[in-house]
Amino acid sequence: MRVAIAGAGAVGRSIARELIQNGHEVLLIDKEPDSIKPERVPDAEWLLADSCELSSLEEARLDRCDVVIAATGDDKVNLVTSLLAKTEFGVPRTVARVNHPNNEWLFSEAWGVDVNVSTPRIMSALVEEAVTVGDLVRLFTFRRGNANLVELTLPADSPYVGQPTGLIPFPDNCALVSILRDGQVYVPDVEQPVESGDELLFVCPEDREDELEMLLAPEEHR
Template structure:
């Protein structure tokens, strides 16, 4: 799924997101330091890099934030990231808003009330979700599960794992654990009971945190 991703903040975190995602998605970077804008444009001549203060609605208009699938507020200032998140969610209706937390003491502020769907300490979680080729709806669902104290555990099966060659219905999963989906050869499979698991399958489990260790033991991973 090709997405329009607006990265607000062109520092090291913004640079990481640009280099990781630009080949498969439309990535627009907004940075208020002119020298940094010039540096990014020199390094990536074909990249969309805009100069401006992302806390200003006129700058967000120029970046066409209203048409974004994902906004990542990753400046080095927590106050700016909160303002950007609030505007992106409530003024522009962006479906998924990530915000970088620079000072751990401020993490309690980064909530849905401020328009933040997920507070992160780095860009890694955003890059990982996008690179896993999840749809926007799937990303939102995963983040909601995290807030409801449910773990999303992705496990790739290998030859020799205890469940390889068995059907889903034959696997004695821990209580309050379910198979959400299976990725096989870049295809998403519905986890029906008669589906036989193969080496190489990526399985997405949803479970309570205290069941994850039991699940990994069942699969022969510990």
């Protein structure tokens, strides 16, 4: 997979290293000469250019990219980069960094953003996930699929403790994708029972979240 990353700061370089380690081709783009440091990520391609300029993106051959990541520290730049990548070059997948929480509503398909990554939201979700039992915590939003990745820690008084997952009447379109238990990750099958304290990860539409929460933790939400 070929990935272009706009923004060669600490965030962009970290993403590049991870992707290269996983076998992907990476192009780092930045308009600041001081940010062009090929020795920091020697296996990446580097381009001194403004990702908000159409001519720069043509030079970067964005039409050959599978993913564009807008990872600069400027929300305006990330939005414009995503929009150009999607509308002018038909990039299949765009991921944009949200720096200011008040701007999160802008990072949508209307601006060419398939996935937005808000550090404040992720951090708050992780805090909630660490301390709540029986409450549904939204971890991630899939823009294209109109669904969320959500987590619920199963309380001891759940009516489904000890029940196999195949016998639990999950709401329509809600899929249990993983069970976290005692530091281990389990891929659920229909015969596997859930236990008190299990962290259950679901992909679930927003309009089914309350129903899922009431199903698994009714005493906490009466």
